[in-house]
Structure formats: structure tokens, C-alpha cells
Amino acid sequence: SAVISQKPSRDICQRGTSLTIQCQVDSQVTMMFWYRQQPGQSLTLIATANQGSEATYESGFVIDKFPISRPNLTFSTLTVSNMSPEDSSIYLCSAQPGQGIYNEQFFGPGTRLTVL
Amino acid sequence: SQQGEEDPQALSIQEGENATMNCSYKTSINNLQWYRQNSGRGLVHLILIRSNEREKHSGRLRVTLDTSKKSSSLLITASRAADTASYFCATRSNDYKLSFGAGTTVTVRA
Numbered sequence: 039s040a041v042i043s044q045k046p047s048r049d050i051c052q053r054g055t056s057l058t059i060q061c062q063v064d065s066q067v068t069m070m071f072w073y074r075q076q077p078g079q080s081l082t083l084i085a086t087a088n089q090g091s092e093a094t095y096e097s098g099f100v101i102d103k104f105p106i107s108r109p110n111l112t113f114s115t116l117t118v119s120n121m122s123p124e125d126s127s128i129y130l131c132s133a134q135p136g137q138g139i140y141n142e143q144f145f146g147p148g149t150r151l152t153v154l
Numbered sequence: 155s156q157q158g159e160e161d162p163q164a165l166s167i168q169e170g171e172n173a174t175m176n177c178s179y180k181t182s183i184n185n186l187q188w189y190r191q192n193s194g195r196g197l198v199h200l201i202l203i204r205s206n207e208r209e210k211h212s213g214r215l216r217v218t219l220d221t222s223k224k225s226s227s228l229l230i231t232a233s234r235a236a237d238t239a240s241y242f243c244a245t246r247s248n249d250y251k252l253s254f255g256a257g258t259t260v261t262v263r264a
Contacts, residue, residue, distance in 0.1 A: 081254040139184045140204055147196035
């Protein structure tokens with residue numbers, strides 16, 4: 039398994055500003071992911087954070103809006119840029135220890151973002 | 155994109171009763187995972203069932219998978235107030251990405 043922590047746990051931000059969310063895993067993992075959960079909704083994958091290369095973004099998400107860093111095998115950051123109220127969501131970091139297709143994927147506690 | 159659909163959307167049961175929720179999906183999968191989320195917090199991994207498995211147990215949880223019907227069910231037996239949460243199924247195909255269902259909100263009444 040993997041224990042994942044995120045900082046901050048919540049924040050209230052002003053429109054037009056940016057917020058960087060940090061994700062730390064207690065062990066080295068190949069695969070890390072960032073998800074968004076809008077109020078009352080399910081989870082949507084934003085991107086796969088690749089160590090040593092650019093993140094891979096899902097349809098509807100772009101690097102300029104959600105830049106991601108993955109400097110090593112235990113850490114990643116997601117920045118929400120030029121925020122608007124529509125960005126108010128829970129942002130969750132996820133990691134999969136091992137590369138097997140049957141390996142479990144674990145989640146951090148989430149960052150609850152409110153944009154005013 | 156969301157592949158899974160869950161039903162019911164919401165479920166209210168008395169403590170001690172069993173809770174059953176279902177998940178259907180559209181494409182072939184390698185595995186299906188169930189998660190619990192309390193009050194908009196992080197997701198807790200409950201159980202993973204492989205595509206070649208039909209049933210799996212973990213404590214008071216029982217998961218079934220029917221790949222011919224592209225559906226799965228999660229049964230929580232002898233429910234407790236602490237089981238009050240949202241439950242999500244997530245499917246994985248060959249690309250390591252998880253696609254989540256809409257979730258079932260379970261309320262266990264004391």
C-alpha cells in the first residue's frame with residue numbers, strides 16, 4: 039500500500055490567483071495521478087504525472103491551466119492557475135505502487151479549494 | 155471520462171441491515187476497485203477485484219463481478235453508523251487510468 043499526504047488540506051483563494059498543491063507518497067511509486075472532484079460529483083482524471091517527463095493531460099485539461107511537476111518518485115505538485123469560481127473543487131492526488139495492471143491505486147486526503 | 159454508472163444514487167438503511175450497491179460499466183476491464191469517501195474527504199481503498207475473479211470478500215464487504223453483464227456489486231453486511239459515506243466503483247482497462255462511477259451515498263441510521 040501507499041500512504042499519501044497532501045498540502046494544503048483546504049484553501050480559500052481569490053479569483054485570478056494560483057495555488058500549488060503538494061503531494062507526498064511514503065514510498066517510491068512509478069505512477070502518480072491528479073484528479074478533480076467538483077461539488078457533488080464523481081472524480082475526473084486531470085493528468086498522469088510522469089517522473090522525468092511532462093505530465094500527460096486528459097481531454098479538457100491543459101498544461102497552462104494545471105501545470106504539474108514530478109521531480110522524483112515520491113513527490114508531485116499540481117498548480118491551479120488563474121483561478122475562477124468554477125475551479126472550486128476537491129483535488130486529489132493518487133499513486134499506484136508497482137506497475138502491475140492489478141495493483142491498487144491509493145488516494146491522498148484531498149485539497150478542498152474554494153475560489154471567491 | 156466516466157465509464158461506470160452506479161445505482162442506487164442514494165441508500166438509507168437501519169444499523170445492522172445490509173447495504174447493496176451496483177456498478178455497471180461499458181468497456182472491457184482488467185480490474186474494478188471500490189472506494190469509500192467520507193464527507194468529501196479522500197478516498198479509502200476498499201477492495202480490488204480482477205477481471206478473472208467472480209467474488210471477493212474483505213471483512214464485512216463482499217464484491218461480485220460479472221464481466222458478461224459488465225456489472226459489479228458491493229455488499230456491506232451488518233452495517234454500522236461508521237459506514238455512512240459515499241461509495242465509488244472505478245474501472246481500469248489497459249492504460250492504468252481509473253474511470254469512476256457517479257457514486258452511491260449510503261446513510262446508516264442508528
